Amino acid sequence: MDLRNARIIGGISTILLCLSFIPAIGILFAIPGVILMLVSLNEIAKKLNESKIFNNYLISVALNVVAALVGITGFVYTAFLFINTIIRLPLEELSNISPEVLFNRIFSRGELFSFMESFGKWLWIVLLVLVIIYILMVVSGYFIKASLNEVGEKLNDSNFKTAGLLIFLGNLLSILFGLGFIIVFVGDIFLAIAFFSMKAEAAEIKLKED
Numbered sequence: 001m002d003l004r005n006a007r008i009i010g011g012i013s014t015i016l017l018c019l020s021f022i023p024a025i026g027i028l029f030a031i032p033g034v035i036l037m038l039v040s041l042n043e044i045a046k047k048l049n050e051s052k053i054f055n056n057y058l059i060s061v062a063l064n065v066v067a068a069l070v071g072i073t074g075f076v077y078t079a080f081l082f083i084n085t086i087i088r089l090p091l092e093e094l095s096n097i098s099p100e101v102l103f104n105r106i107f108s109r110g111e112l113f114s115f116m117e118s119f120g121k122w123l124w125i126v127l128l129v130l131v132i133i134y135i136l137m138v139v140s141g142y143f144i145k146a147s148l149n150e151v152g153e154k155l156n157d158s159n160f161k162t163a164g165l166l167i168f169l170g171n172l173l174s175i176l177f178g179l180g181f182i183i184v185f186v187g188d189i190f191l192a193i194a195f196f197s198m199k200a201e202a203a204e205i206k207l208k209e210d
Contacts, residue, residue, distance in 0.1 A: 038058065152164070
Protein backbone atom coordinates (compact mmCIF):
# COMPACT_ATOMS: atom_id res chain seq x y z
CA MET A 1 0.00 0.00 0.00
CA ASP A 2 1.26 3.51 -0.83
CA LEU A 3 0.26 6.96 0.37
CA ARG A 4 -2.41 7.23 -2.33
CA ASN A 5 -4.29 4.27 -0.90
CA ALA A 6 -3.69 5.48 2.66
CA ARG A 7 -5.19 8.83 1.64
CA ILE A 8 -8.32 7.19 0.19
CA ILE A 9 -8.79 4.89 3.19
CA GLY A 10 -8.28 7.80 5.57
CA GLY A 11 -10.81 9.90 3.66
CA ILE A 12 -13.43 7.13 3.75
CA SER A 13 -12.71 6.71 7.46
CA THR A 14 -13.40 10.37 8.21
CA ILE A 15 -16.72 10.20 6.33
CA LEU A 16 -17.74 7.23 8.48
CA LEU A 17 -16.63 9.07 11.63
CA CYS A 18 -18.78 12.05 10.64
CA LEU A 19 -21.75 9.70 10.15
CA SER A 20 -21.12 8.25 13.60
CA PHE A 21 -22.81 11.34 15.05
CA ILE A 22 -26.17 10.08 13.78
CA PRO A 23 -28.25 9.13 16.85
CA ALA A 24 -28.97 5.45 17.52
CA ILE A 25 -27.10 4.04 14.51
CA GLY A 26 -23.88 6.05 14.82
CA ILE A 27 -21.98 3.14 16.36
CA LEU A 28 -22.45 1.21 13.09
CA PHE A 29 -20.32 3.85 11.34
CA ALA A 30 -17.92 4.55 14.22
CA ILE A 31 -16.42 1.06 14.49
CA PRO A 32 -15.45 0.61 10.79
CA GLY A 33 -14.41 4.28 10.70
CA VAL A 34 -11.93 3.81 13.53
CA ILE A 35 -10.61 0.56 12.04
CA LEU A 36 -10.01 2.19 8.65
CA MET A 37 -8.32 5.16 10.34
CA LEU A 38 -5.94 2.80 12.10
CA VAL A 39 -5.15 1.10 8.78
CA SER A 40 -4.53 4.45 7.08
CA LEU A 41 -2.37 5.90 9.86
CA ASN A 42 -0.41 2.67 10.16
CA GLU A 43 0.55 2.89 6.50
CA ILE A 44 1.34 6.61 6.77
CA ALA A 45 3.46 5.92 9.85
CA LYS A 46 5.45 3.30 7.93
CA LYS A 47 5.95 5.54 4.90
CA LEU A 48 6.99 8.50 7.05
CA ASN A 49 9.09 6.28 9.33
CA GLU A 50 7.35 7.71 12.39
CA SER A 51 5.77 5.07 14.63
CA LYS A 52 4.27 7.68 16.98
CA ILE A 53 1.63 8.49 14.36
CA PHE A 54 0.05 5.05 14.66
CA ASN A 55 0.91 4.36 18.30
CA ASN A 56 -0.64 7.58 19.60
CA TYR A 57 -3.87 6.99 17.71
CA LEU A 58 -3.97 3.38 18.88
CA ILE A 59 -3.64 4.57 22.49
CA SER A 60 -6.53 6.97 21.96
CA VAL A 61 -8.71 4.15 20.61
CA ALA A 62 -7.82 1.96 23.60
CA LEU A 63 -8.74 4.77 26.00
CA ASN A 64 -12.10 5.24 24.25
CA VAL A 65 -12.80 1.51 24.56
CA VAL A 66 -11.99 1.64 28.27
CA ALA A 67 -14.25 4.70 28.66
CA ALA A 68 -17.11 2.83 26.94
CA LEU A 69 -16.61 -0.21 29.18
CA VAL A 70 -16.55 1.99 32.29
CA GLY A 71 -19.75 3.67 31.15
CA ILE A 72 -21.57 0.40 30.43
CA THR A 73 -20.37 -1.26 33.63
CA GLY A 74 -21.22 1.78 35.71
CA PHE A 75 -24.69 2.10 34.19
CA VAL A 76 -25.56 -1.57 34.71
CA TYR A 77 -24.16 -1.63 38.25
CA THR A 78 -25.92 1.54 39.41
CA ALA A 79 -29.18 0.52 37.70
CA PHE A 80 -29.29 -2.79 39.56
CA LEU A 81 -28.35 -1.18 42.86
CA PHE A 82 -30.87 1.58 42.26
CA ILE A 83 -33.70 -0.89 41.74
CA ASN A 84 -32.53 -3.18 44.52
CA THR A 85 -32.51 -0.29 46.97
CA ILE A 86 -36.16 0.40 46.20
CA ILE A 87 -37.61 -3.08 46.17
CA ARG A 88 -35.09 -4.68 48.59
CA LEU A 89 -34.64 -7.92 46.70
CA PRO A 90 -31.41 -9.81 45.98
CA LEU A 91 -29.92 -8.88 42.59
CA GLU A 92 -30.42 -12.38 41.22
CA GLU A 93 -34.19 -12.13 41.80
CA LEU A 94 -34.68 -8.87 39.92
CA SER A 95 -35.07 -10.56 36.53
CA ASN A 96 -38.01 -12.62 37.82
CA ILE A 97 -40.12 -9.80 39.24
CA SER A 98 -43.20 -8.68 37.30
CA PRO A 99 -43.68 -5.02 36.22
CA GLU A 100 -46.78 -4.72 38.41
CA VAL A 101 -44.94 -5.82 41.55
CA LEU A 102 -42.02 -3.55 40.71
CA PHE A 103 -44.35 -0.55 40.32
CA ASN A 104 -46.08 -1.23 43.63
CA ARG A 105 -42.80 -1.63 45.50
CA ILE A 106 -41.35 1.58 44.07
CA PHE A 107 -44.32 3.76 44.97
CA SER A 108 -45.11 2.33 48.40
CA ARG A 109 -44.50 4.93 51.10
CA GLY A 110 -41.81 3.06 53.04
CA GLU A 111 -39.80 2.04 50.01
CA LEU A 112 -39.92 5.54 48.55
CA PHE A 113 -38.47 6.93 51.80
CA SER A 114 -35.70 4.31 51.65
CA PHE A 115 -34.98 5.37 48.09
CA MET A 116 -34.58 9.02 49.13
CA GLU A 117 -32.11 7.98 51.82
CA SER A 118 -29.96 6.09 49.32
CA PHE A 119 -30.25 8.52 46.42
CA GLY A 120 -27.17 10.54 47.41
CA LYS A 121 -25.06 7.38 47.52
CA TRP A 122 -25.97 6.32 44.00
CA LEU A 123 -25.57 9.88 42.73
CA TRP A 124 -21.94 9.89 43.87
CA ILE A 125 -21.34 6.61 42.01
CA VAL A 126 -22.81 8.09 38.83
CA LEU A 127 -20.71 11.24 39.17
CA LEU A 128 -17.57 9.17 39.72
CA VAL A 129 -18.22 7.16 36.56
CA LEU A 130 -18.82 10.35 34.56
CA VAL A 131 -15.59 11.92 35.86
CA ILE A 132 -13.59 8.81 34.90
CA ILE A 133 -15.13 8.78 31.41
CA TYR A 134 -14.44 12.50 30.98
CA ILE A 135 -10.78 12.13 31.97
CA LEU A 136 -10.33 9.19 29.60
CA MET A 137 -11.92 11.16 26.75
CA VAL A 138 -9.68 14.18 27.33
CA VAL A 139 -6.53 12.04 27.42
CA SER A 140 -7.74 10.20 24.32
CA GLY A 141 -8.21 13.52 22.53
CA TYR A 142 -4.68 14.52 23.48
CA PHE A 143 -3.23 11.40 21.84
CA ILE A 144 -5.31 11.98 18.69
CA LYS A 145 -3.92 15.51 18.58
CA ALA A 146 -0.38 14.18 19.01
CA SER A 147 -0.87 11.66 16.21
CA LEU A 148 -2.31 14.15 13.71
CA ASN A 149 0.29 16.77 14.64
CA GLU A 150 3.01 14.32 13.61
CA VAL A 151 1.30 13.76 10.26
CA GLY A 152 0.93 17.50 9.76
CA GLU A 153 4.58 18.12 10.60
CA LYS A 154 5.86 15.40 8.30
CA LEU A 155 3.63 16.35 5.36
CA ASN A 156 3.66 20.08 6.07
CA ASP A 157 -0.15 20.13 6.10
CA SER A 158 -1.86 22.42 8.61
CA ASN A 159 -5.25 20.74 8.11
CA PHE A 160 -4.08 17.69 10.06
CA LYS A 161 -2.92 19.91 12.91
CA THR A 162 -6.16 21.87 12.92
CA ALA A 163 -8.19 18.65 12.96
CA GLY A 164 -6.19 17.28 15.87
CA LEU A 165 -6.56 20.50 17.86
CA LEU A 166 -10.32 20.68 17.27
CA ILE A 167 -10.85 17.04 18.25
CA PHE A 168 -8.85 17.57 21.43
CA LEU A 169 -10.75 20.76 22.31
CA GLY A 170 -14.03 19.00 21.54
CA ASN A 171 -13.20 16.20 23.96
CA LEU A 172 -12.07 18.76 26.54
CA LEU A 173 -15.37 20.64 26.19
CA SER A 174 -17.51 17.49 26.08
CA ILE A 175 -18.51 18.40 29.63
CA LEU A 176 -20.61 21.12 27.97
CA PHE A 177 -22.55 18.43 26.12
CA GLY A 178 -23.50 19.61 22.61
CA LEU A 179 -20.70 22.14 22.20
CA GLY A 180 -17.94 19.57 22.54
CA PHE A 181 -19.52 17.18 20.05
CA ILE A 182 -20.00 19.96 17.53
CA ILE A 183 -16.30 20.87 17.77
CA VAL A 184 -15.28 17.22 17.32
CA PHE A 185 -17.57 17.01 14.28
CA VAL A 186 -15.89 20.09 12.77
CA GLY A 187 -12.52 18.50 13.53
CA ASP A 188 -13.55 15.37 11.62
CA ILE A 189 -14.51 17.57 8.66
CA PHE A 190 -11.07 19.19 8.71
CA LEU A 191 -9.54 15.72 8.86
CA ALA A 192 -11.55 14.67 5.80
CA ILE A 193 -10.30 17.77 3.97
CA ALA A 194 -6.74 16.95 5.02
CA PHE A 195 -6.92 13.41 3.63
CA PHE A 196 -8.70 14.22 0.39
CA SER A 197 -6.43 17.18 -0.33
CA MET A 198 -3.26 15.30 0.59
CA LYS A 199 -0.94 15.20 -2.42
CA ALA A 200 0.58 11.73 -2.30
CA GLU A 201 3.05 12.50 -5.07
CA ALA A 202 4.43 15.54 -3.27
CA ALA A 203 4.66 13.55 -0.05
CA GLU A 204 6.64 10.80 -1.79
CA ILE A 205 9.04 13.37 -3.19
CA LYS A 206 9.46 14.96 0.22
CA LEU A 207 10.24 11.57 1.73
CA LYS A 208 12.94 10.94 -0.85
CA GLU A 209 14.47 14.34 -0.16
CA ASP A 210 14.52 13.63 3.57
